[in-house]
Amino acid sequence: MTNFSAPVGSSTSASGTAPVVVWSNTEEKRSGTPLLVLLHGHMANEExxxxxxxxxxxxxxxASVRAPVAQGPGFTWFPLMQDAAYSIDKVTSAVQEIIDWVDSIKDGHSSVTLLGFSMGMAVASSMLRARPNDYAAVVGLSGFVVPAEGNEFFRDEELEKNRVPFFWGRDQEDPVISADRIEFTHAWLNRHTKLTKVLYAGMYHSINAQELGHVREFLQICVPGVSRTPLSR
Structure with missing residues (x-):
């Protein structure tokens, strides 16, 4: 959920079991560029x-990816953690589908970086845990990390030895993400990633321009081939 509308003229595509994706540019302009995969929150969509x-x-x-399960006005990646239908297997199944899709296109790009909002951060961090060497950096906004529950899908020990840059932005007054999830997420990120954590006042469960400025700077520092040009607005 953001306060910014999607650009006019964006297009979606889906092929076979591949997810619905909206791209920032045409296929002929993508080759050799760093790829940034956007993962939306619960009951949102790829726009x-x-x-x-x-x-x-x-x-x-x-590339902004649509979650696989229709729910409410949008889509979700897996059931909410407090729901009876939630299971770690449903998390890993959804995450594996996105990993498989990224695998099918990543050779055309110089690197892959992930950015997830809310539940999308849970997906992004789970992708990192499953493939600790695949991503240049990860951005998590107003979200959380799921407990592994001993599932071998999560290669946390390997990740801990090769810590990937991770930006985590949030508001301490976020009314959506519970305190216990924040506590777990903070401890996990400190232990397993090269963490940059920034708090924002008055943002609640959202994204603001100040945070996006920090995300831009983080990506410019952490992702090879990205220049440090200032934002011109």
Whole structure:
């Protein structure tokens, strides 16, 4: 959920079991560029995060992915953790589908970076845990990390030895993500990633321009081939 609308003229595509994706540029312009995969929150859709494009470094090809399960006005990746239907197997199944899709396109790009909002951060961090060497950096906004529950899908020990840059932005007054999830997430990120954590006042469960400025700077520092040009707005 953001305060920014999606750009006019964006297009979606789906092929076979591949997810619905909206791209920031045409296929002929994507080759060799760093890829940034956007993962939306619970009951949103692939258009939800496209409004942040103007804040991101120009070098990226951005692909915003739709979650697989229709729910409410949008889509979700897996059941909410407090729901009886939740299971770690449903998390890993959804995450594996996105990993498989990224595997099918990543050779055309110089690197892959992940950005997830809310539940999308749970997906992004789970992708990192399953493939500790695949991603240049990860951005998590107003979200959380799921407990592994001993599932071998999560290669946390391997990740701990090769810590990937991780940006975590949130508001301490976020009314959506519970205190116990925040406590777990903070401890896990400190132990397993090269963490940059920033708190924002008055943002609640959302994204603001100040945070996006920090995300831009983080990506410019952490992702090879991304220049440190200032935002011109």
């Amino acid at each position: 939800d995060l496209m409004g942040i494009l103007d804040f991101l470094p120009d070098e990226f090809t951005v």
